[in-house]
Amino acid sequence: MRLLFIRFSSLGDVILSTGILKHLHEALPDATIDVLSFSAFADVYRLCPAVSQVHTVDKGVPLSQYRAFLSSLPAYDFIFDLHDNPRSGVARKALQGKAFVYKKSGIARRLYVWLRLCKQQLNKHVVLRYAEAVFPALGLPLPLFEELRPAIANASIPQPKKLILHPFASKFTKTWPHFPELATRLVQEGWQVKLIGKGDFPAIAGVERVDTPTIADMFRYMADAELVVSTDSGPMHAAIALNVPLVAVFGSTTKELGFYPSFAHCKVVERDDVPCRPCHVHGRSSCPKKHFDCMIKIAVDDVMAAIE
Numbered sequence: 001m002r003l004l005f006i007r008f009s010s011l012g013d014v015i016l017s018t019g020i021l022k023h024l025h026e027a028l029p030d031a032t033i034d035v036l037s038f039s040a041f042a043d044v045y046r047l048c049p050a051v052s053q054v055h056t057v058d059k060g061v062p063l064s065q066y067r068a069f070l071s072s073l074p075a076y077d078f079i080f081d082l083h084d085n086p087r088s089g090v091a092r093k094a095l096q097g098k099a100f101v102y103k104k105s106g107i108a109r110r111l112y113v114w115l116r117l118c119k120q121q122l123n124k125h126v127v128l129r130y131a132e133a134v135f136p137a138l139g140l141p142l143p144l145f146e147e148l149r150p151a152i153a154n155a156s157i158p159q160p161k162k163l164i165l166h167p168f169a170s171k172f173t174k175t176w177p178h179f180p181e182l183a184t185r186l187v188q189e190g191w192q193v194k195l196i197g198k199g200d201f202p203a204i205a206g207v208e209r210v211d212t213p214t215i216a217d218m219f220r221y222m223a224d225a226e227l228v229v230s231t232d233s234g235p236m237h238a239a240i241a242l243n244v245p246l247v248a249v250f251g252s253t254t255k256e257l258g259f260y261p262s263f264a265h266c267k268v269v270e271r272d273d274v275p276c277r278p279c280h281v282h283g284r285s286s287c288p289k290k291h292f293d294c295m296i297k298i299a300v301d302d303v304m305a306a307i308e
Contacts, residue, residue: 001031004076004097006088009059010170011215011234012259013126014041015150015241017082018048020130022151023143025050034076036091043215047152063090070094080134102133105258109281112256119256126258149263150241156224163191164222164239165207166230168199171283173252174232176295182229182303183207196221197235227307232283236261247306251295252287254278267306271297 003024007017014037021033032052035045039056046054057069067090076097081088084101092099104126108118127148135142163186167179180202186193187206195201195209196218212218219238222228228239229247239246240263248261250270254277261268271277274294279287287294 001028001078002034002074002076002097003031004034004036004055004073004079004095005082006036006080006091007082008036008038008057008085008087009041009083011041011044012237013083014044015152015234015237016127016259017130017150018044018050018152018241019127019148019150020082020134021045021048021050023147024134024138024140027140028138036073041215043219044152047216047219049153050151066090067094078137080137082130082133098137100133100137102129104129106281109257113278113281122256122258124258125260125262129258145262146264149243150237152219152238152241154223154242154244156242158226158244159192159224160226161190161192162225162227163193164225164228164230164235164244165193165195166197166228166233166235167195167201168197169231169233169283171252171280172285173279173287173292173295174250174283176231176249176251176298176303177292178298178300178303180204181300185300185304186307194221194225197233229303229307232259240266247303249295249298249303251292251298252277252279252283253281257281269298269303269306270294 007014033050034053035051036055039058042054042056045051070091079095079097079099081092081101084104108121111117112122131142169175183193183204193207195207196212212221223242225244227245230236232250232253236248240261245265247267250268271294276289277294
């Protein structure tokens with residue numbers, strides 16, 4: 001049986017799909033599992049032992065070239081669209097195989113953000129939504145949540161007191177302004193603090209900035225950490241996939257949006273008493289209320305307590 005999974009981006013969403021592939025490979029060891037994704041995220045799937053072949057396209061490829069590429073792919077028994085956008089829709093129609101699409105609940109998420117409606121419809125993590133599109137179609141029972149934990153091969157032994165700090169995010173309202181103070185405290189308490197990611201950060205004695213130019217480099221460097229402290233971002237999901245203990249600082253995004261790190265060995269630090277959370281599905285470039293209480297009011301002591 002040949003299966004194709006489609007997930008083009010972004011980094012966190014791609015990582016989250018790997019738990020589905022791992023569990024499915026265990027349930028159907030003789031099945032061939034291929035993936036269609038953007039070239040930029042191919043390393044994630046290449047590091048997932050369940051995947052046989054990764055078909056890649058570049059973002060922004062012309063439609064005619066994209067269609068020609070799709071025509072070169074083999075036939076599949078089942079096609080699972082874990083993205084559900086126009087690009088993945090073109091692939092579903094062009095490829096041979098029974099196609100199934102996950103329910104992304106995009107409208108419900110926006111109604112929750114704007115009007116605080118549909119909360120009951122948003123009680124499922126995105127990995128469960130992925131699973132509901134896949135396992136019943138194959139006549140398999142739905143796995144338990146923890147069984148769908150993202151999975152990247154990791155045989156590393158944790159280095160004591162090695163802490164990966166990722167203080168950056170795609171949107172301003174996902175960043176926490178007290179990361180420099182936290183880094184100073186961590187060094188004082190004996191942690192070997194390694195800073196990854198792109199963005200401005202002050203030079204702090206004892207904090208080493210590490211260049212990880214590729215996704216594969218990032219995974220390799222994070223794999224033997226004792227702990228990761230991160231924003232709501234792709235590297236946060238990478239820590240989960242590597243089964244490295246995680247402390248995540250959440251501001252403008254919340255559990256209802258479906259990407260919360262609810263797996264074992266994860267701690268989330270957030271302010272539940274800020275009523276304007278969430279203010280956007282993906283975060284914003286500035287605080288619409290001008291106070292940024294969701295992040296400013298998280299104290300360094302709160303994050304240190306989660307680390308301990």
